[in-house]
Amino acid sequence: MASRPGAPGPAPILEVRDLRRAFGGVRAVDRASLAVEQGSITALIGPNGAGKTTLFNLVTGFLRPDAGDVVFAGRPVTGRPAHVIARLGMMRTFQLTKALGAMTVLDNMLLAAQDQPAEHLAGLLAGPASWRRREAANRTRALGILERFRLAAQARAYAGTLSGGQRKLLELARLLMAAPRLVLLDEPLAGVNPVLGREILAHMHALRRERGMTFLFIEHDMEAVMNNADVVIVMAQGRVIARGRPRDVRRDAAVIDAYLGAHAEDTA
Amino acid sequence: MLNAARSGTPPPADARAAATGAGRRWVAAACIAALAALLASRGAETAAQATINGLVTGTYFALGAVGLSLVFGVLRLVNFAHGDMLTFGAYVALFLNAGSGWPIVPATLGGVLATAALAAASELAIWRPMRARRAGGFQMLLITVGLAFVIRNCIQLAAGADPLQLRLDVTSAVALPGGLRIGTVELWVVVAGLGALLAVATLLRYGRLGKEMRALADNLSLAEVAGIDTRRVILATWLFAGALAGLAGVLSSAAAGILTPNFGFQLLLSLFAATILGGIGNAYGALAGGLLLGFAEEWSALFVDARWKLAVGFVILILTLLVRPNGLLGRPALK
Amino acid sequence: MTIDLTALAAPDFWIGVGIVAGIYSIFSLGLQLNVGLTGILNFGQAGFMAVGAYAMAILILRFHWPAPVALAASAAIAMLAGVVIGAASLRLSGDYLAMATIAAAQLVSGVAQNAAPLTGGNQGLLGYDAAWTTLARWMLARLSAVGLGDQSQLPLFIVTWAIFGLALALLTGLRGTPWGRVLRAIREDEAAAAALGKNVFAYKLQSLAIAAGLAALAGDLLALNITLIYPQSFSADVTFIGFAVLVLGGLGSFAGVALGSVLLWSVLEAASFVRLPLAADKVAAVQMLIVGLVLIAVMVWRPEGLRGKREEMVLRG
Ligand SMILES: Nc1ncnc2c1ncn2[C@@H]1O[C@H](COP(=O)(O)OP(=O)(O)OP(=O)(O)O)[C@@H](O)[C@H]1O
Numbered sequence: 001m002a003s004r005p006g007a008p009g010p011a012p013i014l015e016v017r018d019l020r021r022a023f024g025g026v027r028a029v030d031r032a033s034l035a036v037e038q039g040s041i042t043a044l045i046g047p048n049g050a051g052k053t054t055l056f057n058l059v060t061g062f063l064r065p066d067a068g069d070v071v072f073a074g075r076p077v078t079g080r081p082a083h084v085i086a087r088l089g090m091m092r093t094f095q096l097t098k099a100l101g102a103m104t105v106l107d108n109m110l111l112a113a114q115d116q117p118a119e120h121l122a123g124l125l126a127g128p129a130s131w132r133r134r135e136a137a138n139r140t141r142a143l144g145i146l147e148r149f150r151l152a153a154q155a156r157a158y159a160g161t162l163s164g165g166q167r168k169l170l171e172l173a174r175l176l177m178a179a180p181r182l183v184l185l186d187e188p189l190a191g192v193n194p195v196l197g198r199e200i201l202a203h204m205h206a207l208r209r210e211r212g213m214t215f216l217f218i219e220h221d222m223e224a225v226m227n228n229a230d231v232v233i234v235m236a237q238g239r240v241i242a243r244g245r246p247r248d249v250r251r252d253a254a255v256i257d258a259y260l261g262a263h264a265e266d267t268a
Numbered sequence: 269m270l271n272a273a274r275s276g277t278p279p280p281a282d283a284r285a286a287a288t289g290a291g292r293r294w295v296a297a298a299c300i301a302a303l304a305a306l307l308a309s310r311g312a313e314t315a316a317q318a319t320i321n322g323l324v325t326g327t328y329f330a331l332g333a334v335g336l337s338l339v340f341g342v343l344r345l346v347n348f349a350h351g352d353m354l355t356f357g358a359y360v361a362l363f364l365n366a367g368s369g370w371p372i373v374p375a376t377l378g379g380v381l382a383t384a385a386l387a388a389a390s391e392l393a394i395w396r397p398m399r400a401r402r403a404g405g406f407q408m409l410l411i412t413v414g415l416a417f418v419i420r421n422c423i424q425l426a427a428g429a430d431p432l433q434l435r436l437d438v439t440s441a442v443a444l445p446g447g448l449r450i451g452t453v454e455l456w457v458v459v460a461g462l463g464a465l466l467a468v469a470t471l472l473r474y475g476r477l478g479k480e481m482r483a484l485a486d487n488l489s490l491a492e493v494a495g496i497d498t499r500r501v502i503l504a505t506w507l508f509a510g511a512l513a514g515l516a517g518v519l520s521s522a523a524a525g526i527l528t529p530n531f532g533f534q535l536l537l538s539l540f541a542a543t544i545l546g547g548i549g550n551a552y553g554a555l556a557g558g559l560l561l562g563f564a565e566e567w568s569a570l571f572v573d574a575r576w577k578l579a580v581g582f583v584i585l586i587l588t589l590l591v592r593p594n595g596l597l598g599r600p601a602l603k
Numbered sequence: 604m605t606i607d608l609t610a611l612a613a614p615d616f617w618i619g620v621g622i623v624a625g626i627y628s629i630f631s632l633g634l635q636l637n638v639g640l641t642g643i644l645n646f647g648q649a650g651f652m653a654v655g656a657y658a659m660a661i662l663i664l665r666f667h668w669p670a671p672v673a674l675a676a677s678a679a680i681a682m683l684a685g686v687v688i689g690a691a692s693l694r695l696s697g698d699y700l701a702m703a704t705i706a707a708a709q710l711v712s713g714v715a716q717n718a719a720p721l722t723g724g725n726q727g728l729l730g731y732d733a734a735w736t737t738l739a740r741w742m743l744a745r746l747s748a749v750g751l752g753d754q755s756q757l758p759l760f761i762v763t764w765a766i767f768g769l770a771l772a773l774l775t776g777l778r779g780t781p782w783g784r785v786l787r788a789i790r791e792d793e794a795a796a797a798a799l800g801k802n803v804f805a806y807k808l809q810s811l812a813i814a815a816g817l818a819a820l821a822g823d824l825l826a827l828n829i830t831l832i833y834p835q836s837f838s839a840d841v842t843f844i845g846f847a848v849l850v851l852g853g854l855g856s857f858a859g860v861a862l863g864s865v866l867l868w869s870v871l872e873a874a875s876f877v878r879l880p881l882a883a884d885k886v887a888a889v890q891m892l893i894v895g896l897v898l899i900a901v902m903v904w905r906p907e908g909l910r911g912k913r914e915e916m917v918l919r920g
Pocket residue numbers: 023026027028046047048049050051052053054055095275277279280281282283
C-alpha cells in the first residue's frame with residue numbers, strides 16, 4: 001500500500017502544506033499537502049477536474065491560495081508573484097502550450113535567459129557593448145540547446161509556424177535555457193505523437209542526470225507515468241489521496257476508487 | 269485501469285469568485301450611510317429632493333446601461349458606440365417632434381424604432397461578417413470606436429452642432445407630499461423609463477429570449493450545439509439594446525432639456541460605470557447599477573460643487589474596476 | 604461644390620499640415636509602444652497630453668519657470684501621472700483597462716475645467732509661449748539666410764519633426780534591446796512572460812510612463828501651435844485620432860506612425876479644400892467622420908495597417 005498522503009521524503013525541494021483554493025462553491029484544491037524530493041521525477045495524476053492544474057497555478061504564483069503554505073528550496077513562497085517564484089528557480093509549462101508564436105524561435109530562447117541585465121531599463125544604461133556581448137553568448141548557448149532539441153533549423157522562423165509537437169519541444173528547450181532547479185510540466189505528452197513523447201521523456205531523464213533538475217509533471221498517460229516517475233502523487237477532488245512508488249500506487253484502494261468514482265460520475 | 273479519459277479542455281479563465289452577498293451588503297451599507305449623512309447634514313427635504321433627482325438620472329442611466337450590458341454579455345463586446353446610439357434616438361425623436369410636429373409619444377417611439385433598426389443594421393453589416401472572419405477583440409473594439417465617430421458626425425453633419433430642444437413643457441412641475449417637486453417631464457421620464465425597465469426585466473427573466481440570451485452569455489458555442497439559433501438571438505440582442513438606447517436617449521435629452529451631437533458620448537462613461545458597478549454582462553446588475561449611480565451623482569452634488577457631478581461617475585468607475593472588477597452586484601464571473 | 608487648388612500649392616499650408624501630423628506622430632508613438640509593442644490598451648493618451656500641456660503652461664504662467672525647464676518638467680509630470688494611473692489600472696486587462704484609462708483622461712479634463720484658478724477653466728490658458736516666440740524669431744532669422752525667412756511656421760515644424768526623429772530613434776533602439784523583447788512577449792502572452800520570470804506589471808508601467816511622456820511632448824507642441832489651450836483641446840477624440848493614425852500606419856511599426864499621421868492629416872486638411880457649402884461645425888464633422896471611417900476600414904480590411912507585419916499581429920481585445 002502507498003504511504004500516507006503527502007508524507008515528506010528526504011530533502012524535499014518543494015513542500016506544499018494544506019493548500020486551499022475555491023472558485024465560488026467549487027473547492028478546486030482542498031487542503032492538499034505534498035512534497036517533491038530534490039532530483040526526483042515525480043508524477044502528479046488524478047481524474048479530470050481533480051485540481052492538478054490549479055495546484056500548479058497556486059504553487060507557481062499564478063493564483064493566490066485561500067490558505068496553506070508553499071515552501072520552495074527552504075523558502076516560503078506562498079502568495080509570491082509568479083515572476084518572483086520563477087526567478088527563484090521554479091518554472092512551469094502550461095496545459096496549453098505557450099510558445100510565443102509572434103516571436104522567432106531564437107527570440108523565445110533568448111527571452112528565457114535569466115542573466116541579461118539589459119532586460120531592465122537601468123541595465124541598458126551600461127551601454128550597448130556590454131549587453132550585446134551577453135546577448136551573443138546567450139545566442140550561442142541557445143543555438144546549442146536548439147540543436148539538441150532538433151529545432152536549430154527553425155531558429156529564425158516564427159514560433160507560430162512550428163508544429164504542435166515542436167512547440168512542446170521549444171517550451172522544454174526554453175526551460176533549459178532558463179535553467180530552473182525545479183520544473184513543473186502540465187501534461188507534457190498531451191496531443192503529442194508517441195515518438196515525440198518518448199523523446200520528451202528522454203530529455204527529462206537526461207536533464208536530471210546532467211544538471212540535477214527536479215521534475216514534477218502532470219500526466220494522464222499511465223504507461224508513461226509508471227515507466228518514468230520515481231514517485232507518483234495522486235489527487236482527487238482537490239486532495240492528495242496517495243503518494244508512493246508507481247507500482248504501489250496503482251494497487252492503492254483509494255486511488256482505484258477515485259478513478260472508478262470519476263468514471264461513475266462521468267457516465268451518470 | 270488507471271487510464272483515465274483524456275480531455276483537452278482548457279482551464280477556465282480565472283473567474284474571480286466575488287461573494288455576491290457581501291457585495292450587496294456592502295452597497296446597502298454604503299447607501300444607508302450616504303443617506304444618513306445627507307439627512308444629518310442637509311435635512312430631510314433636501315435629501316429627498318436629491319433622491320428624486322437621482323431617480324430621474326438613474327432611470328436613464330439604467331436604460332442605457334442595460335443595453336450596453338446585454339451586448340457585452342452575449343458578444344463580449346464593449347460598445348463604444350452605445351452612447352452615440354442614445355444620441356441617434358434622441359435626434360430622430362427630436363426631428364419627428366420639433367421638426368415634423370409629431371406629438372412626443374409617437375416621436376419617442378419613432379426614435380426607439382429607428383435606433384433598434386440602426387443597431388440591427390450594424391449587426392448585419394459589420395458584426396456578423398466580422399465574427400465570421402474571427403476578428404480579434406482589438407479589431408472589434410476599434411470598430412465600435414469608429415462607428416461612434418461615424419454616427420456622431422453624421423448627426424452633426426445633418427443637424428449641426430448647436431444645442432436643440434424637444435418641444436416639451438419643461439416649466440410645469442408636480443407637487444409631491446412633503447413640499448417636494450418633480451418636473452412633469454421628469455415624472456414622465458421616470459414612469460416611462462421604469463415601466464420599460466420592468467417590462468424588459470420580466471421578459472429577460474421569463475421569456476424564451478431571455479433564457480436564450482443567458483445561454484449565449486454563458487457559453488456561445490455550447491448554446492449553438494444545444495440547438496439555439498445564435499444568429500437570431502444575437503440579432504434580437506442588438507434590437508433590444510438599440511431600442512433601450514433609443515429610449516434612454518430620448519428620455520435623457522428630455523430630462524436634460526438639451527441635445528447636442530456629443531450628448532450620448534458624454535453619457536457613455538457613466539453608462540460604463542453603471543454597467544461595471546452591476547457586474548458587466550449582467551443586465552439586472554446594470555439596471556441596479558444605473559439607479560445607484562444616479563443617486564450617487566445627485567447626492568454628491570450636495571457635498572461637492574455640482575460641476576464635479578460627472579467626475580463622480582468616473583471616480584466610481586475607476587474605483588469599482590480597482591476594488592471589485594466583477595461588480596458590486598449580481599453574479600461574478602465574466603472576464 | 605468646387606475645389607480650390609491654389610492653396611494646395613502654398614508651402615505654408617503644407618507646413619501647417621506637417622506640424623499637426625508631426626504632433627500626432629509623437630503622440631501616437633506612445634500609443635504604438637503601448638498597444639503595438641506591449642499590448643496594453645491605453646485609451647487615455649489624450650489625458651496625458653493634457654497633463655503635459657497644462658503643466659508646461661502653468662509652470663510658465665503661474666510659477667514663472669524658464670520655458671525649457673517647464674517643458675522638461677511637463678514630460679516628467681506626465682510620466683508620473685502615467686505611473687500613478689498605471690499603478691491603479693494596469694492589473695486590469697483589455698477592455699477594462701481601456702475603460703479605466705479613458706475615465707482617468709476624462710477626470711483630467713474635469714479637473715482642467717473646474718480648477719479654474721490654476722487652469723483657467725473653460726476659458727483656457729494663453730500667453731505661455733513668449734519664450735518660444737523669441738526662439739522662433741531667432742530661428743527665422745537664420746532661415747532667412749537660405750531664403751525661408753517668410754515661413755513663420757517653419758520653426759515649429761522643424762522642432763516638431765526633430766523631436767519626432769529623436770523619439771523614433773530612441774524607441775526603435777529600445778525595441779531592439781532585450782527590454783523590448785520582453786515587451787513583445789508580454790504583448791503576446793502575459794502568463795508566458797511571467798512564467799519566464801518577467802515582472803509583467805513593472806514593464807507595463809514603464810511602457811505607459813514612456814507613452815505618457817511622449818503624449819506630454821506632443822501636448823506641449825500642440826500648445827505652442829494653437830497658442831491657447833482649453834479642456835476641449837484634449838478631448839477623447841484626440842486619443843481616437845491617435846488610434847486611427849496608429850492602425851493606419853500599422854501595429855508594431857514605429858515608422859508607420861509617421862506615415863499614418865501624414866496620410867491621415869493630409870486627407871483631413873485637404874477636406875477643408877473641398878469648398879462644400881458648409882459651416883465650420885460641419886466641416887469638423889466631415890473630418891471626424893473620415894477618422895471613424897478610417898478606423899472601421901482598416902480594422903475590417905487591413906488590420907495590420909500599411910506597415911505592420913501580419914505574423915506579429917496580436918489582436919487581443
Ligand atoms: N479559474 C477557474 N475558475 C473557476 N473554476 C475553476 C477555475 N480553474 C479551475 N476550476 C475548477 O476547479 C476544478 C479543478 O480544475 P483543474 O483544472 O485544476 O483540474 P485538473 O486536475 O487540472 O483537470 P484536467 O486533468 O482536466 O486538466 C475544476 O472543477 C475546474 O472547473
